[in-house]
Amino acid sequence: MSQIEELKKKIPTHITVLGGGSWATALVKILSENQVKIKWWIRRKSDVDFIRKYNHNPSYLTDVAINPRKVKTYHKMSDALHGVEYIILAVPAAFIPSTLKDLNKKHFEGKKVVSAIKGMIPDENMLVTDWIEREFNLPLGQTCVIAGPCHAEEVALEKQSYLTIASPNLALAQSFSNLLNSRFLQSHAIEDLYGVEYCAVIKNIIAMACGITRGLGFGDNFQAVLVSNAMQEIKLFLDAVYPETNRDLNSSGYLGDLLVTAYSQFSRNRTFGNMIGRGYSVKSAQIEMNMIAEGYYAVRSIYHISRQHKIQLPIIEAVYAIVYEKANPQLEMNKLKGFLK
Ligand SMILES: NC(=O)C1=CN([C@@H]2O[C@H](COP(=O)(O)OP(=O)(O)OC[C@H]3O[C@@H](n4cnc5c(N)ncnc54)[C@H](OP(=O)(O)O)[C@@H]3O)[C@@H](O)[C@H]2O)C=CC1
Numbered sequence: 001m002s003q004i005e006e007l008k009k010k011i012p013t014h015i016t017v018l019g020g021g022s023w024a025t026a027l028v029k030i031l032s033e034n035q036v037k038i039k040w041w042i043r044r045k046s047d048v049d050f051i052r053k054y055n056h057n058p059s060y061l062t063d064v065a066i067n068p069r070k071v072k073t074y075h076k077m078s079d080a081l082h083g084v085e086y087i088i089l090a091v092p093a094a095f096i097p098s099t100l101k102d103l104n105k106k107h108f109e110g111k112k113v114v115s116a117i118k119g120m121i122p123d124e125n126m127l128v129t130d131w132i133e134r135e136f137n138l139p140l141g142q143t144c145v146i147a148g149p150c151h152a153e154e155v156a157l158e159k160q161s162y163l164t165i166a167s168p169n170l171a172l173a174q175s176f177s178n179l180l181n182s183r184f185l186q187s188h189a190i191e192d193l194y195g196v197e198y199c200a201v202i203k204n205i206i207a208m209a210c211g212i213t214r215g216l217g218f219g220d221n222f223q224a225v226l227v228s229n230a231m232q233e234i235k236l237f238l239d240a241v242y243p244e245t246n247r248d249l250n251s252s253g254y255l256g257d258l259l260v261t262a263y264s265q266f267s268r269n270r271t272f273g274n275m276i277g278r279g280y281s282v283k284s285a286q287i288e289m290n291m292i293a294e295g296y297y298a299v300r301s302i303y304h305i306s307r308q309h310k311i312q313l314p315i316i317e318a319v320y321a322i323v324y325e326k327a328n329p330q331l332e333m334n335k336l337k338g339f340l341k
């Protein structure tokens with residue numbers, strides 16, 4: 001190793017993490033165990049005060065120990081943005097516009113932005129990276145996304161996991177990926193930012209569909225067919241909206257993330273869908289869950305984009321009808337039976 005490389009290894013990378021939910025907490029844990037110093041912005045002052053005092057997040061992944069030598073918590077966002085190389089966005093997409101409303105392009109100048117978000121900006125039907133590019137004039141080459149099958153709960157328990165880091169700037173994706181790797185986490189870099197970002201959004205809707213069918217009493221056989229057909233819907237959508245010849249949809253950043261969300265006990269989207277299948281209203285399911293199911297917002301955006309592109313996505317359309325048009329879940333799934341093969 002050259003002297004410069006040795007020196008680089010000793011100098012910590014400075015990163016801001018915006019968001020205080022489960023995924024932010026897991027990312028803070030992984031990164032702070034590596035050569036990284038973190039400025040962690042959390043929206044609730046009481047949570048900031050608690051972490052400063054007890055070194056644990058009181059609201060999400062409460063068992064994770066936060067290292068105060070590596071992690072400083074902030075309630076004022078602008079204070080958390082000074083002197084860092086990366087800004088990680090880990091706030092559900094629906095709250096991104098209100099959360100970042102006081103920031104301007106100066107706050108992002110010279111920094112790289114990493115989206116850990118698997119959702120869309122609801123009213124504008126935009127991917128988070130596109131929205132950040134437009135709002136803060138940040139070139140896509142300074143942006144990457146964290147994708148792949150990775151439930152925060154399992155990362156917190158140090159269960160072997162894999163991530164895919166995507167950016168049109170492969171060198172950036174690779175550098176960020178190096179900051180994450182650990183004895184229980186392996187990440188790799190790819191260029192297909194839009195592909196994995198859209199796939200992460202759509203798999204949440206499919207996980208909701210799986211939850212709905214389970215809530216209605218459908219079994220493993222039906223779910224396997226639902227998930228196989230869902231993969232074809234994802235392909236149809238991506239080929240229409242953002243075609244890419246080198247995309248391997250069977251790899252873990254795409255199919256893997258669909259599978260973990262469709263089948264895992266930890267999935268919020270699946271849990272949310274399950275409640276709808278069991279007869280909860282959307283409002284009561286949201287109130288019952290302390291966490292956010294991104295698929296609820298995403299299904300409206302994906303439905304509208306698919307209409308613009310004149311593509312038919314029967315599973316997405318069924319979830320849209322159930323969640324936004326108060327269609328009967330059982331009748332929608334019965335209709336779907338005719339489309340699935
Ligand atoms: N959890 C996971 O396993 C993974 C999550 N992701 C993605 O990470 C992103 C963040 O989700 P995650 O960390 O899981 O969040 P959680 O569902 O664990 O927590 C909800 C978060 O949303 C915030 N929030 C709720 N209401 C509002 C509001 N009105 N305005 C602003 N913020 C609000 C909460 O803040 P407060 O506590 O102050 O209410 C909290 O930070 C999502 O896009 C998700 O898809 C990606 C990979 C894995």
Ligand SMILES: O=C(CO)COP(=O)(O)O
Pocket residue numbers: 118148149150151152204207257260261266267268269270292293294
């Ligand atoms: O994206 C995730 C795992 O990769 C988390 O999915 P949920 O939001 O459904 O829990």
